[in-house]
Amino acid sequence: MILLGLVAVPALAAAGAYAHREAPWRTAWLITGALLHLGLVAFAWASRPGPALGGWLALDALGSIVLATVSVLFAVIASYTVGYLRWEQPRGGRAFVSCLLVFLAAASLVALSHHFVLLWIGLEATTLAVAPLIFHRHDRRSLEAVWKYLVISSVAIALALLGVFFLATAQAGAGRPLVLEDLVAQGTRLHPDWLKAAFIFLLVGFGTKMGLAPLHTWKPDAYGEAPGLVGGLMAGALTSCAFLAVARSTQVALAAGVGPFIRPLLLAFGLLSLGVAAAFLVGQTDLRRLLAYSSVEHMGLLALGLGLGAAGSYGAVLHMINNAFVKGLLFLAAGNLLLRGAAGTHRTPVSAGLLLVGLFAVTGSPPFGTFLSEFAILGAAFQGGHYWIAGTALALLALIFVALAVRILGVIHGPSPGAAEAARESPWLVAGPIALALAVLLLGVYLPSALVDALGAAAGALGGRAP
């Protein structure tokens, strides 16, 4: 019941918001939807609800982590939206808020679904829900961005569907079709070759949504054109959902014992993503594209962790959370700077400071949570004896830090506009990022016991363990 509610509540809120003509009502709907969802998620964590719809919807450790992450991030972004909508009015305003809520519904569906087709539908829905948000300015550039985004992700999603069918073929009647539990339980009875083919298509399809190089090409354009909060939502929540999809596929593949076949693929995608991200971060001038490539980098880290297994998968799940919050923080802070046009500490001191915090958080500096997760992934690389992988990753991380530091510090200390009137930043616009920064900081020094257990279970499902 709760599970259905988790999907239904935001959807209804979306409908409600669309019904209203006045902006205040819409924001009210947005906030209520977000808060209700958050409450439901908390309740779901407390009372582990059983599966619904004949096992098609269920809440396991991995799913609940993604769900919580998305819900928290969305709540923050909703609060930010209030301030944002005061600053500028996106065209098609009615659609704007509704699309946000629809996205939340779809994301919840992804997190809850234990049936691959359902998972796939949810992911498709997230894609579509975001498209109008990117297109909010209705100008040439945003049009180009959304066109590329749509074509590439539609192709990807189609390939993913083909992968799902392959999976069904591989299952060939072993247990309930395409239901995660049965796929895992019957793992040994799955047909290996079909399974491998299925994994390849799923990896390409969902990997494109994740933004693994060389399938990342839509990312800089979409993130570069979308408003800050949409960028944060995509880089934080959408990628997490895509990661969950890839993780589910890995879960099945590992259960079927084709790990040796798939791990190299994940590692290759991971390293390639790091490399491409580094190459394009170096000398990058556009702040949002910078963040987009940084997102590519972190997706690469997730893939690495997944491919390394052991402590790596633990690190990957943990890094998924951290990345979501950090990306939200960065995109919102950067959005604030760009909202006021000129950058510089004088006019947006808080946001500039937040951007600086974000710089250290996103590069995995202690004491931020990203440090712990990257540390775990790195440790897994060493433990697996993949010294050259660890070395390459470290070198690329160093290069990436240089690139990010050069650009972001350049923005912060950058030439401040002549007339530096101290524009007080609206609390709506800074409260959210600050909360995210604190969250990442907290994750670096203290993990709630419930989260620790969930992480352990999730890592276990992905053939790993807590370090």
Add this chain to the structure above:
Amino acid sequence: MARLVELLLLLVILTNFIVLGTTRLSTCIRAVALQGFLLGVLPLALYPRGELHTWGLALGTVAVKAVILPRFLRWAIREAAVRREVEPRVGYALSLLLGVAAVAVAFAISGRLPLPEGARAMLVPAALATVILGLFVLITRSKALVQVVGYLMLENGVYLFGLTHVEEVPFLVEAGVLLDVFVGVFIMGIVVFHINREFDSLDSTRLSELVDR
């Protein structure tokens, strides 16, 4: 019945080649409409017992893939006053040759995979071939509308493969496919319309402002 199935699949592959070979936009759309129709007929040929949802699937498919979408595309042409040529990035002859190669690859790959028994054996290579050719069209045709057609072919390929599962995985396959095709093309159509407004042309190669410098 097996003969009929194979015949239909052969026709599907041929429609792909029509899209590859033709110079005219309208022909492309007709070809893809025909392909949609064939796909609608296929379930009946595959599952002659003819349960209700087989019929439903057939009718729904024909309606969407053979009627609505082609209409929609023609409407887009008229609205946007698109010039009628395809304007390929790769020559027609070469396209056809590559298409043949793609089909060969498809058969090679599916040769390595354990295929479902009987008449459905040819579904897999046909599906793969259609998918690959659809991607091929998407890549080699610069005109947005033709790319939509290519995307449709891609979807058809997926759907084709989905047909192997009509029994094991009831209904969701179709739902998935239809939803996907529907929204995908619908949204794209709208976007195409916008592109036309903004650029006075449907040449998506003009869409290359967002570059890393």
Add this chain to the structure above:
Amino acid sequence: MSWSALLGLAIVLGLAPLLPGVAAKTRARLTGRRGAPLLQLYRDLARLWRKGVVYSRTTTFAFRVAPVVLVVTAVLAACLVPLDGRRALVGFSGDFVAFAALLALGRFALVLAAWDTGSSFEGMGASREVTVAAFAEPALFLTFVALVLASGSLSLGGALGAPLAAAWPSAAPALALVTASLFLVLLAEGSRVPVDDPATHLELTMIHEVMVLDHSGLDLALILYGGALKLSLFGALLVGAVAPRAEIPPAIAVGVLVAGLLVVAMAVGVVESVMARLRLSRVPQFLTAASALAALAVILLLVR
């Protein structure tokens, strides 16, 4: 604290001003002149002792304290050298370092005094002085290393004492190199030809002399005495290295020291008579050669 050590110290302190005289005399004789009397430096010191002093208005306390520091450090350094071939007044493990550091402190004081005058000539002299020292120091320490390796003792008292005597037969070639290197260092530290020429009259070619151009009276006396003492100290090191004399009775040992010092002074004179002062740019090569000799000695002792 043995009486012979005290005696040696007293003799060195008293005899120091004689050595430059001996050197000058030798030089003069070899170049066919009568030259200044042997005791010339004593006379100079006595005269300067009686004279008054002239100060530049630029100078400060640093200028006036430098001569005292120079002499004091030289005297303390003298206490570290085993002048009777047995044991120094002050001997401890690693006292080489103290020896070199004390002399360096004196140099530091003198250089600062030169800066204090604000004169370009004295600055030039100071600059050259530190440059020469920078090249001489490694050579000096390498000779120390060689002595340590040969004798197995970390104290000057040991390294120039009985253990060295025992080492001579086995390590003669290395120790010969050490001796040569020490002699070159002596020429440099004592600011003699070919590194520096105390007898020159053109400020632009001086090193040590031009650095103390502004000192007068008692201060100059102290500086001259300190320089002479430094020279005799290196002479004592040289004698100690060539003629370890721990076995023979102390009195004779001290006598040997005196004789040795005179020989060293004459050798300096001989060098001055046969060589001309090197161009300043060549000095580094000269001292690098000294380091090379010492390094060679060390290598020989290491592979021994």
Add this chain to the structure above:
Amino acid sequence: MTLFLGGIAAVALGGLALVALSFRPRWAAAAFQLLVGGGCMAAVLPALRVLSGGTAGELRIRATVPGGDWVFGIDPLSAFFLLVVLGVGAAAALYGVSYLSSESGAGPVRTAHAVTALEIVALALVVTARSAIPFLITWEIMAVLAYFLVVFESRLPDVRRAGLIYLICTHTGTLALVALFASWGQLAGDLSFDALAAAAPALPAGAALVFALGLCGFGFKAGLVPLHFWLPGAHGVAPSHVSALMSGVVIKMGIYGLLRLVNLAGAPPAWWGWLVLVLGLGSGVLGVLWALAQHDLKRLLAYHSVENIGIILLGLGVGALGARSGAPTVAVLGFAGAVLHTLNHALFKSLLFLGAGAVLRATGTRLIDRLGGLGRRMPYTWGAFLVGSIAIVGLPPLNGFVSEWLVYQGLLRSGAMAPARAAVFGVAGLALIGALALACFAKVGGAVFLGQPRSAQAREGREVGVGLLAPMAALAFGCAVIGMAPAVAVSPALRVAATLGGVGRGAAGEAAAAIGPALTWIALTAAALLALVAAGWWLRTRVLSRRPQAWTETWACGYARPDPRMQYTAASFAAPLMAAYGRAAGVHVTREGGAFHTHATDPVLDGVALPLWQRVLAWGQAVRPIQQGRLWMYLLYVLGALLGLLLYLALRAGGTGP
């Protein structure tokens, strides 16, 4: 332990008080000085207890994050570095209060003071951390806070540039450390130092990877050549008390890390010892040469930090070689020399930077050749600076001599240890370093404080207030104490050295016995030196009181009226040495007409690092065409990836199927 925690808590509180009480500036400053000073004093007591053989409890925090509990404790090594951190830290912080008081903009200044206090806390925690995760966390916090202090004047572009380079270098170093602990932690139960030490024997290939990573990561922080290139810039542009803190303490964390590594992982492999020895030689010689070439007082001092790190590494290297080749006495003496020189350098280098700050405050310039004659106007500053100079050059009767003497002991004795006898050649290197350092500080002391003022600013210079002088006096006193009574500092250093890898408890005793009498003699010599100089001075005055004295112009070889511009400049003073070593020092000498200019570049920064970055940027441009904005290319990538994976499938899954 509670005392320690309370102390650093007080320090942090002092920092916050300054910001919190901003409405009452006077109270705020008072509270800051009281809390920081008192806190440091309180926190140093447990360290002293540990160094005198006692023990301090440990703090164990139950951690939910991976990596095991967070442990903090004080062992001799930590205690010794706590002395450095708290002593110098307190002096620098208190100096800073008066130093920045004349700065414009109270807000940034208060923040800077608060950050300084927090930096001290972070440093104290770094040296007491007993577990990898808290160590890395405090390490990074320490590094980043230092960055904020460096860019205090971030409105100036070269400040920002120096800060950026520093930040990049320190983060790269941190990454190396992360790799270090990540690779090591895989063998240990958790990441506590005890567990790591227990797992050390299991490290593959003689812990080669760990030691290499450690040398890279900690080397960046310590600023050893060739990883030094961030240092002169950062230390040069920072506010002087921050420079003192960084040169005196922060870079010492690199040394602490190396020592801690040896303490945990046991005796290092021989190649590591040799490498450290050679790097030490290189850092020492090149550092002092580069220093000679500088015209900026603070950059010069910064390069001397590189030099002294070199001396420390010489001791560390010979110690490591001794530990590896079974010569415990050599090991102890080398290590002890390194440890003690760390403390000494912290004292006199921060003293020198504070002196430089005083000069900067008084005259407003850091250019040596625009100064001169300040000794008359700023006698106390001059005295403090002179003490620092004599100490850093390693001359009696001050502390620099003691630690260098210890290092010499290690090097000289290494001649007797079979496999690594060639280490004795380090003696020559150390001698060269000492002689060059003498030249350099003769240049600084003379050009800045003696002679006549070379500019109006120098003529305007006036003595600074007690707020700046008192910290200098305290540091100078520390230098003097260690120089006059070496045993005070040497025996703790020996106790620390005994805890390091490959050294038995007994070795410390032997070493102590071997050098015990020598220490007494050194103390006596120092005392005698002072006494004799005093006596000589008294005699001299007595004698001269009966002699005529005249005052006149400096004798300029007959030239009528000398003026300041006729004085020798620092540049020309260093010219002969530059002529000999200039190429190695990367110095460009130009002579036009009567003028003589030397222009110093940093061979590593300007010759390697920046060109490399340009190259990387070029590579980045080279790959841009991948992302050209052409949709069909993007789709082609998707197709390519798909086909590639299918090919992989065909090859890996080959054969199965009909």
